[in-house]
Amino acid sequence: MAEKKPVPSVWTRPTTAPRSPALNRATIVREAIAMLDEDGIEALSMRKLGARLNAGATSMYRHVATKDELMELAVDEVLGEVVVPEDGARNWRDAVNACAESFRATALRHPWVCTELGQAGLAYLGPNLASMIEHLRNLLTHTGFADPHTAVDALFSYSIGMTTTESAWLTTVARSGQTEAELLARFLQPPLAEHGHDPDDHNATADLDPVTIRDLKFINGLDIVLDGLATRLPA
Structure with missing residues (x-):
């Protein structure tokens, strides 16, 4: 044998x-x-x-x-910062929203974690990640989802995908030596010029709040995911 x-x-x-x-x-x-x-x-x-x-x-x-073991431990330690919903939460959408936003905030504090989540060996065995998944599954089961595992996978895929892109953008901002608003204004200049605006006129982008824009993109996209999941609930 x-x-x-x-x-x-x-x-x-x-x-x-x-x-x-x-x-x-x-x-x-x-x-x-x-x-x-x-x-x-x-x-x-x-x-x-x-x-x-x-x-x-x-x-x-x-x-x-090994370093692989170290990354498994680091990923799970960081995920311990995520606020997970209580199993008996009354409103499943509010609870999932809070968890997803907490995950995003945690990942932006530690911009390496989303990239590593898909590479850190058997990271899902970590106690913090396992607890988070279990709480979400319990919440969705009690809500009435017939397939809570797939629902949790969808939520994680959205949160990780959006936050990975956002972290990469913020890394680009940090390396540029400019503020986020300044860099965004530079990227918006060519389209503005094509529409007859003076490229040197920054008034068109002065009122943009990049942080608010990023917040809304994440929340609005999450709402679409939750709307889709809600169609799987029994009438």
């Missing part, structure tokens, strides 16, 4: 007792998240993280075996 290979996920192997109270898995993950927020996924390595923690490779690998 062939020997079963271990499941490649940090959530499927036992943790080891820390030898040094100064270094533990929680400390490693917290510092990794700080590095990811500051410089992105490309800048994170086990070597750099060890140097930042003043810890040797052996000490690090005793708690986290």
Whole structure:
């Protein structure tokens, strides 16, 4: 009989007792998240993280075996910031809206998380993500959805897709050295010129609030998704 290979996920192997109270898995993950927020996924390595923690490779690998494991832990830790609906929430749309908006806010604070969600191994095994999904499924089940799993998948696909695009845009803004309004005004100049406006006249874009525009795009799109899901409810 062939020997079963271990499941490649940090959530499927036992943790080891820390030898040094100064270094533990929680400390490693917290510092990794700080590095990811500051410089992105490309800048994170086990070597750099060890140097930042003043810890040797052996000490690090005793708690986290690989960078893939570290990313699984970091993703789930960040998702613990998302506000999840109570199982007994009275209005399913309000509860789902609140959860989706909390997910978006969390992902914008940590712009690497959406990209990593689809790559971090078996991230869905993490306790925070598993709890979020379970709460949403319970809510939709109690509401009357015959297929709450598919409904949750649709909600996650929308939220992750929209937030990934938004995070990429905000990264572009940050690298440009301009404000979001200034960069948006530059992109809008050619169409304005084609319609007879002076390209140097910024009054046409001065009243634009990019943050409000992004908020409305997310909320309006989410409403469409929820409208579609509502048609699956029994009359």
